[in-house]
Amino acid sequence: MxxxxxxDDEPDLAGLLAYNLERAGFTTILAHTGEEALKxxxxxxxxxxxxxxxxxxxxxxxxxRQLRADPATSALPVLVLSAxxxxxxxxxxxxxxxxxxxxxxxxxxxxxxxQTP
Numbered sequence: 606m607x608x609x610x611x612x613d614d615e616p617d618l619a620g621l622l623a624y625n626l627e628r629a630g631f632t633t634i635l636a637h638t639g640e641e642a643l644k645x646x647x648x649x650x651x652x653x654x655x656x657x658x659x660x661x662x663x664x665x666x667x668x669x670r671q672l673r674a675d676p677a678t679s680a681l682p683v684l685v686l687s688a689x690x691x692x693x694x695x696x697x698x699x700x701x702x703x704x705x706x707x708x709x710x711x712x713x714x715x716x717x718x719x720q721t722p
Contacts, residue, residue, distance in 0.1 A: 610651035612642040639663035658687040666695045
């Protein structure tokens with residue numbers, strides 16, 4: 606079962622994403638800060654990261670760059686979920702979905718990125 610790390614400081618949204626991804630056959634873990642996300646990545650590398658750019662302890666773009674700089678996570682698929690209209694320019698080379706979005710679209714993108722049916 607593919608494992609997805611959801612990094613978002615909005616507990617309701619993170620929980621809704623987790624619920625729908627789990628119904629679609631994924632396992633999930635939630636992180637509400639960048640530091641928490643890094644701990645989860647080190648403990649059990651996920652198959653994909655859903656990443657909000659506005660986190661309370663660090664910029665999500667900085668977290669993304671840290672993941673890319675580490676050889677163990679440099680190829681890890683990341684899908685950015687952001688309310689920031691400038692998200693595309695803040696993180697290059699990554700797919701961005703702007704909030705608000707339909708949960709079903711996020712699940713479909715996760716499946717496509719992981720190439721699961």
